[in-house]
Each structure stands twice: as structure tokens, then as C-alpha cells.
Amino acid sequence: MTDSSAADSWLTANRDYLFAALGVLRAHVRAAAEQQDPSLASVAQAQAALAQVATRLSSASALENLVSGLGLTEFERDVLVLAAGPDLVAQCAEELHAVTGSPRLSFGAAMSLLQQPHWSALTPQAPLRSWQLVHLSDPDSPTRSPMVIDETILHHLAGLTGTDPCLAALSKPMPAREHLPDTLQQAVRLVATHWAAHRLVLLEGPQPANVKDVAAAAADAAGLRLRIVAAADLPGDALERRRLVRRMQRETILAGCAWAVDVADMAPADVARVVRGLCDIPTPMVLLGAGDCAAWTGVASDVVPVTVPRLPLAERRDVLSRAAGAHDEAASAVAGAAGAFDLPLADVDAVAGDVAAGVPIWDACRLRARRSFAGLAAVLQPRAGWADLVLPAAQLTQLHALAAQVRHRATVLDEWGFAARTTRGLATTALFAGPSGTGKTLAAEVIATELDVDLVHVDLSQLVSKYIGETEKNLRRLFADADDGAVVLLFDEADTIFGKRTQVRDSHDRYANLEVGYLLQRLESFRGLAILTTNNRAALDPAFLRRLGLVVSFPYPDHAARLVLWRGAFPDRTPRHDIDPGQLAAVDVPGGGVASIARNAAYLAAADTEVVTADHIATAITWELAKSGRVPDDAG
Structure with a gap:
């Protein structure tokens, strides 16, 4: 017999058993209506039919499972079955009405009609009411109120499965x-x-x-x-x-x-x-x-x-290997993705589908690790490369080393055992310090491009809340999303939260210190790269600076640096005429200003001659200098 046919056979036998059990109780009701002894032949015949049906059950009936599971007495069992009677057999309602004057059973009627009655079955603590097997139409009259069987229980007695609605x-x-x-x-x-x-x-x-x-x-x-x-x-x-x-x-x-x-x-x-x-x-x-x-x-x-901790590197490799399956993914690609991404198993399932569709495993992991950050940060897909950065050699060396730390983090910390020795100093953190427009944000984007990960741009001034406890809640949500994927977290205006400590004056100051401590704790345990920026390094707490892995100073560009910036200011496809980078380098603006001038000049040209000229650039320079209250003569 197949599983399906066995189940059908049990359902049929279970239904017959329920109706046979009801048949015994109906015989008692009819005997009471006729004022006969309930031990007469009709009752005995019904009991024999019940015993015969019981032999056909391959396992216990739903009724008996309920009785044993919920701890019903024999009397409570009979009350439940007879309460279900009017919903199972219409004639049962007529039989009850003939004896009790109501088409449904009441506790009072059950006490006089059924065997082995006990008053405790009526109490709210007893199984019938505490398990909500029956409901009283009038709870204020518990002995006289008609009882209605709970719908879920009725279906259960019939052998039907399904969750309580x-x-x-x-x-x-x-x-x-x-x-x-x-x-x-x-x-x-x-x-x-x-x-x-x-x-x-x-x-x-x-x-x-x-x-x-x-x-x-x-x-x-x-x-x-x-x-x-x-x-x-x-x-x-x-x-x-x-x-x-x-x-x-x-x-x-x-x-x-x-x-x-x-x-x-x-x-x-x-x-x-x-x-x-x-x-x-x-x-x-x-x-x-x-x-x-x-x-x-x-x-x-x-x-x-x-x-429930995060998976160690070896297990992350194993689950991603399973996700890659038989598809053409090199072991090194799987290992690289496992070292960078820490995805929950539900996301690994999605990665498996992506890989099966031909998506490289790194790209699939990056896609599935992308989070919304609950509106606390902007997720950017970086495009800038090293050629876009104009910095002294020393700073470029620091930035390359920073990217290398992230790339080889799993090797050094997990495979070479550094993480097993201590939990301190394992984070990859950096401070980019320098005047506005000197390339701090661009450098973060370049590193994200180099690592092939998303750049998550956080404005600390927006993250910090005036409401006590809200800042920590925001930070917890931010890092919960960031910890799963290989992302570069970029925090602007670090001095807004990591400024030099002042004397604690009230509870808000105490909570502010706690929030700073919590952010430091999360930064030190973050498995990605966290970059903080500031325009005012002197305002930062020295104790905070000592806890960072790297501090990169972004200098204001000199004439030589501005010359390089202007030579690369316009994309190759931008039409331009009679532009002298050497002359433009004399204008005293940082790299961000150069980019802004070039972009505004291009918009002017697009609306005018469709070719960028010196006049367009001159107008854009005037606008840029006006931001800081200067005029072209002030800028060289």
C-alpha cells in the first residue's frame, strides 16, 4: 500500500470511528428521550460498532490523540464528541432538542445524559474550556449555555490537518x-x-x-x-x-x-x-x-x-562551494568570496541560483550582500580608479597598502592565526584628514573600486540623534547590514562625534560618551573597511586617533598638482577648444573645485555652443570662487 492510499484508508477509518463514537452517545440520548435504561441493546449495539471500527485504524484516531494529548477524562471526551454532534449529523440536533429543549448540548444536560459526570469539567481551568475546545454561547450561564465546538478542533477530529486560522x-x-x-x-x-x-x-x-x-x-x-x-x-x-x-x-x-x-x-x-x-x-x-x-x-x-554566531571562514568556504556546485568557478574565486562576504544561508541560496545562471560568484555575493541600510546611508557603486587620484607618492602608497590589508584580511587573520591570539586591533580602519575638496571621498571610492565592493556613504551628523539611545540603535542597524558584505564604510565629518572630550554635565553627555564608545567598539569589530573623514584633524580626540589603523593626510594641491588635475578634468569624449591647463592651474582651488568647475563649464557648453571654451570655464570659476566669498583676482 502506498503512503497516499494508507493515509486515505486512515482518514476513512478515522471518520467512521468518530461517527461511531457519536453513535454511542446518540444511543444514550435516545434512551433518555424514551426513558429507557442506557444499557439496553441499542447502546450495546452502538458500542460493538465502535469496537469493530477501531480495528480498522492503522494508528490511533484523531479523537484518542486529542484525549491523551490534552488530558481529557472519559466524561470530557464524551462532552466534546456530543458537542460536535449537531455539526456532524443534523438528526443529532433534533435528538438533543427532544431531550433538553435545545439543539445543542449544555453542561447541565451533559451531567444528566452522559456516564461518569464530574462538575470539575465545567470549570475554566479544566481541559474543555482552558484548551478552548468548546465555547459557551452565554458564559454568564455556564450550566445552561449551549456549547459550540471550536472549528479547528472539529476539523482535527475529522482527521483534517491545517493550522488554526x-x-x-x-x-x-x-x-x-x-x-x-x-x-x-x-x-x-x-x-x-x-x-x-x-x-x-x-x-x-x-x-x-x-x-x-x-x-x-x-x-x-x-x-x-x-x-x-x-x-x-x-x-x-x-x-x-x-x-x-x-x-x-x-x-x-x-x-x-x-x-x-x-x-x-x-x-x-x-x-x-x-x-x-x-x-x-x-x-x-x-x-x-x-x-x-x-x-x-x-x-x-x-x-x-x-x-548563533557567524560562520568561521572554513564553513563559509564550504557553503559557497556548495552554492557554486558543478559550475565553472575556480577554488580561488570561491575562497576569495568566502573571505570577503559573510552571507546568511538564505542569501547563499540566492547566490547558488545566480551562479547557475552564469553570474560569477563574486558578483553574485556582492549583489546578495547589498543592503538598504534602513535609510541611514547611501549605497554607491564606485567607478573611480587610481588614475583619478592626484596625490603625493607617500599618500598613494598608504592607500594601496590599505586596499591590500582588506584584500588579505582573511589570510592574515584567519589562516595565519592572528585572530585567534587577540580580539583587539583586528579591524581595518583609516582616517582621511584634509581640507574640503582634497580627494578624501574620491580616495574612498577608488579603494572600493579596487576591491570591487560597494561604497556605503554615512553622514555621521545625520546618524547622531538628539534622542537618548537612538544613535546607538541607528549604529546597530547600520553595522548589522554592513557586516554581511564586503563594503567600504565611509563616515563623513568624524569630528562631529569623535571630537575632543569635554566635561560631563548631564545625562545627555553621558549617553553621548556611551554612543562614542559603542561606535568605537563596532568599528574595531567590523570585518570590512571603515574610513572616516575630517576637515579638522586638530578637533579630534588623540585617544581616538591612536585606535585607528591608518591616518592619511590629504594636502591642499599646489600648482603642480592642480596642473595634473586640470589635464584630467574633462573626459576624453568632451568637446573642448582653446583650454590651457597651465593657465587654469593658477586658480587656487582644490581637486573638488576643479571637478565642479569642469562639470559646470560642460553644462554651459551643452546649452550654448556644444564645445567647452575658456569663456565657459571662466564663468564656472567665478561661480566656484563665489562659494567661499572670493573673486577671480583673489585666486591667482
Whole structure:
């Protein structure tokens, strides 16, 4: 017999068993209507039919599974089946009406009609009501109120599978992966250990997608299916939340569900409120957090934190090798991508599809690592190259060395063992200091082009919030996105947050110091390249400067440098006439000013003669100098 035919056979037998069990109870009702002894032949005949149907079941019926799983007594079992009767057989409603005056069963009628009655079955704490198996039409009259069976329970008794509609609207399924790397498997085993001890687990980590994969794998190992609920969607009222959680527990028992409550966007104090309604429910459940477990310390003594770490280099290589599969990707290309990108497994799946479509693995990883940064930064795809930079040889040497550090980071830190010796001094950070327009941002773009990664441009003056705690929250979101991919993080105006320390005067000053400390901590643990810029190096705290890997000074260009800048100011395709770079180099502007003048002159030419001339450039120079309150005679 095939699996499909076996399932169909069980469904048929289960349906017949349910109707036979109802048949026994209907015989009791008819006997009561006729004022006969319930032990007469009609009842015995119905009981024999039930016993005969039971022999056809290949496994326990849905009714018996519910009774054992939810702890119903025989009387409560009979109440549940007879409460379902009017929905299963129309004639049952007529039979009940003939005896009780109502087409539906009440607790009072059940006490007189059914065997082994007990008053405790009526209480809200007993299974029928606490598990929400039946609902009272009039809760204020619990003995006389007609009972209606819960729709999900009715379908369950019929052998039909499906998530409780109330829970399906609030949750989404999370299927388990066939394979998890060893690092994630270790987290799965920890969750299983805590579940075995009936503990609520706070599962957190820097990559929320991998955290969810661990939760799904833990559920799968327990023979369950994971469903995820957003904490914000839980009822605010404590009683309603309790009722919902009870339905979740019921779904675990009847449908094999484990639960994950996503609290990643909630403050610890709000999480504590949610936890109070979850800790005493013995259901396999995790809270899905984000960031550092230390931030959740003290949320609740009954919550056990488990961290899902990032994958080490060897495992990143392994998962990317699996993604590359049989496609023509050299081992060196896979190793290079693994050293630069730290993608969650869900993104690796997308990389596999891209590679199968012919996309090189580096490009696929770069695409899938691209994040929105929640509006906190601009993601730029760099184009500038080394030929666009006009700097002294010493500064160019520093910039080339900076790019080399990033390129060989995995080799030095992971393969050669430097990361195993200490956690300090492992970041690749640099400060670009110099007057406005001297090429600091351009240099960052050139390095991003050299590394073939995105440039993520952050304005610290916009990132810093006047609201206490918001700056740290913004920084956490920024680095959470940046840590997955090989990006160059560019922070403008570093002096706005890393200026020389002043005396702490109030709570805002204390929080500001904490925010600076948090940013330094994240910069030092960031696995990409972080570049900070300043126009005022003297304003920076010396202690901050000592913690940076490299400081590059961008000098104001002299006449020789400006000559080089003007020679490359216009693209080759730009039509121009009678332009003397030597004469233009006498104009005292930095490289950014040269670029601005060239661009504005080109727009003037496009609207005029379509050829850039000295007159167009002269006008553009006047506009550029006016920005700083100067006139052409002041500029040489």
C-alpha cells in the first residue's frame, strides 16, 4: 500500500470511528428521550460498532490523540464528541432538542445524559474550556449555555490537518533546511537541551536569517514544524495574550508546531512584558532576538540566551562551494568570496541560483550582500580608479597598502592565526584628514573600486540623534547590514562625534560618551573597511586617533598638482577648444573645485555652443570662487 492510499484508508477509518463514537452517545440520548435504561441493546449495539471500527485504524484516531494529548477524562471526551454532534449529523440536533429543549448540548444536560459526570469539567481551568475546545454561547450561564465546538478542533477530529486560522493569521511557517554547518548545529543542540528542561530560549545573533534557520532546525529535530509570530502582533491585553498562547500550546500538541516569537525590534523592557506571558507555558518556544545577548541580561530569569554566531571562514568556504556546485568557478574565486562576504544561508541560496545562471560568484555575493541600510546611508557603486587620484607618492602608497590589508584580511587573520591570539586591533580602519575638496571621498571610492565592493556613504551628523539611545540603535542597524558584505564604510565629518572630550554635565553627555564608545567598539569589530573623514584633524580626540589603523593626510594641491588635475578634468569624449591647463592651474582651488568647475563649464557648453571654451570655464570659476566669498583676482 502506498503512503497516499494508507493515509486515505486512515482518514476513512478515522471518520467512521468518530461517527461511531457519536453513535454511542446518540444511543444514550435516545434512551433518555424514551426513558429507557442506557444499557439496553441499542447502546450495546452502538458500542460493538465502535469496537469493530477501531480495528480498522492503522494508528490511533484523531479523537484518542486529542484525549491523551490534552488530558481529557472519559466524561470530557464524551462532552466534546456530543458537542460536535449537531455539526456532524443534523438528526443529532433534533435528538438533543427532544431531550433538553435545545439543539445543542449544555453542561447541565451533559451531567444528566452522559456516564461518569464530574462538575470539575465545567470549570475554566479544566481541559474543555482552558484548551478552548468548546465555547459557551452565554458564559454568564455556564450550566445552561449551549456549547459550540471550536472549528479547528472539529476539523482535527475529522482527521483534517491545517493550522488554526487564528494562529495562521498571526504567524508564518519556517521550514527547516536539510543541512546546517557545524557552528549552527551546535546552537541547535543547545536549544534542544534547554527545551528538554522546559526553558524558554532567547535565540539571538548578528544574522537574523541564520537565527531563524537554527530555530527551524531545532523544531525539526524535535519532530515539530516551526511557526514565527511577531511579538508586536501578540495581544496587548494580558488575558487575551494568555488565551492566544494557550492556543499555540494546543497547536503544538495537536499539530506538531514549535513557536518562535520575534522580539528583534523590541526594547528589553518591552520584551520582559512579553516574556511574562510565555515563561510558564511548557511549549517548545524561542524568542528571536538580534545583536548581543548581554543587552538582554535581566529580561527574565527564566529565559536562557543562546547565541548563533557567524560562520568561521572554513564553513563559509564550504557553503559557497556548495552554492557554486558543478559550475565553472575556480577554488580561488570561491575562497576569495568566502573571505570577503559573510552571507546568511538564505542569501547563499540566492547566490547558488545566480551562479547557475552564469553570474560569477563574486558578483553574485556582492549583489546578495547589498543592503538598504534602513535609510541611514547611501549605497554607491564606485567607478573611480587610481588614475583619478592626484596625490603625493607617500599618500598613494598608504592607500594601496590599505586596499591590500582588506584584500588579505582573511589570510592574515584567519589562516595565519592572528585572530585567534587577540580580539583587539583586528579591524581595518583609516582616517582621511584634509581640507574640503582634497580627494578624501574620491580616495574612498577608488579603494572600493579596487576591491570591487560597494561604497556605503554615512553622514555621521545625520546618524547622531538628539534622542537618548537612538544613535546607538541607528549604529546597530547600520553595522548589522554592513557586516554581511564586503563594503567600504565611509563616515563623513568624524569630528562631529569623535571630537575632543569635554566635561560631563548631564545625562545627555553621558549617553553621548556611551554612543562614542559603542561606535568605537563596532568599528574595531567590523570585518570590512571603515574610513572616516575630517576637515579638522586638530578637533579630534588623540585617544581616538591612536585606535585607528591608518591616518592619511590629504594636502591642499599646489600648482603642480592642480596642473595634473586640470589635464584630467574633462573626459576624453568632451568637446573642448582653446583650454590651457597651465593657465587654469593658477586658480587656487582644490581637486573638488576643479571637478565642479569642469562639470559646470560642460553644462554651459551643452546649452550654448556644444564645445567647452575658456569663456565657459571662466564663468564656472567665478561661480566656484563665489562659494567661499572670493573673486577671480583673489585666486591667482
